Amino acid sequence: MYNLLKGKRGIIFGALDENSIAWKIAERAHEEGATFVLTNAPVALRMGLINKLAEKTGSEVIPADATSIEDLENLVQKSVEILGGKLDFVLHSIGMSINVRKGKHYTDQNYSFTHKGWDISAVSFHKVMSVLYRQNAMNEWGSIVALTYMAAQRVFPDYNDMADNKAYLESIARSFGYYFGMDKKVRVNTISQSPTPTTAGSGVKGFTGFFNYAEKMSPLGNATALECADYTISLFSDLTKKVTLQNLFHDGGFSNMGISQSIMEDFDK
Numbered sequence: 339m340y341n342l343l344k345g346k347r348g349i350i351f352g353a354l355d356e357n358s359i360a361w362k363i364a365e366r367a368h369e370e371g372a373t374f375v376l377t378n379a380p381v382a383l384r385m386g387l388i389n390k391l392a393e394k395t396g397s398e399v400i401p402a403d404a405t406s407i408e409d410l411e412n413l414v415q416k417s418v419e420i421l422g423g424k425l426d427f428v429l430h431s432i433g434m435s436i437n438v439r440k441g442k443h444y445t446d447q448n449y450s451f452t453h454k455g456w457d458i459s460a461v462s463f464h465k466v467m468s469v470l471y472r473q474n475a476m477n478e479w480g481s482i483v484a485l486t487y488m489a490a491q492r493v494f495p496d497y498n499d500m501a502d503n504k505a506y507l508e509s510i511a512r513s514f515g516y517y518f519g520m521d522k523k524v525r526v527n528t529i530s531q532s533p534t535p536t537t538a539g540s541g542v543k544g545f546t547g548f549f550n551y552a553e554k555m556s557p558l559g560n561a562t563a564l565e566c567a568d569y570t571i572s573l574f575s576d577l578t579k580k581v582t583l584q585n586l587f588h589d590g591g592f593s594n595m596g597i598s599q600s601i602m603e604d605f606d607k
C-alpha cells in the first residue's frame with residue numbers, strides 16, 4: 339500500500355455487507371492510513387454486519403438516516419469530535435428505489451415511493467453537503483464523492499426511477515461543488531460505476547442480463563467493487579486536487595462503446 343490517505347479523516351456512508359462498494363472503500367481507506375466513521379441508516383445497522391467492518395478498520399459506527407438533517411448534524415459533529423479534527427473525505431454510497439423494491443413499473447409509479455426514493459438516493463447528497471458546509475466540517479482540499487450509474491444519461495429501462503434520481507444526484511454534485519470549491523476549496527465528484535453485484539445492484543430487475551451485456555461490451559470488462567474502491571481512494575488522495583464538478587466513468591470503457599466484436603458475434607449467427 340502507498341499511505342495515500344495517511345492522516346486523513348472521513349465519513350463513509352453505505353456499507354451494508356461485504357458486497358457493498360462502500361465496504362471495499364472502507365477497507366482500502368484503512369489500508370491507505372485513513373481514519374473514519376462508518377454510518378448507515380438505523381434499520382440497516384440492525385443487521386449488525388457493519389460491526390465486523392468497524393472492528394477491522396478501528397472505526398466507530400454512528401447511525402444516521404441520510405434523509406434526516408437532525409441525524410446528519412449529529413453525525414458530522416460527533417465525527418469531527420471522535421476523529422480529532424475536520425474531515426478530508428466523505429463518501430456518499432446510498433441508493434434505494436421503493437418503486438423497484440415494490441415492483442412498480444416506471445410508467446405506473448407510486449409517487450410517494452418516487453418521492454421517498456428521490457430523497458434517499460439524490461436529495462440526501464445535498465443534505466449531507468449542506469450540513470458539512472454549514473458546520474464548516476471539511477478541511478481545505480478535501481474531497482467528497484458520490485456513486486452513480488450511467489442510466490443518468492442513457493436509457494436502461496429496468497433501472498426505473500433510479501435513472502432520474504442519478505441524474506439529479508449528478509447535478510447536485512456540480513451545483514454544490516461550485517460553492518464548496520469557491521468557498522472552501524473542497525472538490526465534489528461522482529463516480530459512474532459498472533453494474534456491480536451488491537444488494538442494491540442485484541435488486542434491479544434483469545441485473546444479470548445487463549451485467550453480462552456490459553461485460554461483453556466493455557474493452558476492459560466490468561469494473562469490480564474493489565476496483566471502484568481503488569479509484570475512489572485516488573479521488574480522496576492529494577493526487578487529484580484539481581478534479582472537481584466531474585462525473586467520472588469507471589466502467590471499463592462501456593460508456594464510449596457503440597458495439598463490440600463479442601456482442602456482434604452473438605447476433606451474427
Ligand SMILES: NC(=O)c1ccc[n+]([C@@H]2O[C@H](COP(=O)([O-])OP(=O)(O)OC[C@H]3O[C@@H](n4cnc5c(N)ncnc54)[C@H](O)[C@@H]3O)[C@@H](O)[C@H]2O)c1
Nearest residue numbers: 352354358359382404432433485486533534536537538539
Ligand atoms: N451495484 C451497482 O450495480 C451500482 C452501479 C453504479 C452505482 N451504484 C451505486 O453505488 C451506491 C452503493 O450501492 P451498492 O451497490 O454498494 O449497494 P448496497 O445495497 O450495498 O448499498 C446501498 C446503501 O444505501 C444505504 N441506505 C439506504 N437508505 C438509506 C438511508 N435512508 N440513509 C442512509 N443510508 C441508506 C443502504 O443501507 C446500503 O448500505 C449506490 O448509490 C448505488 O446506486 C451501484
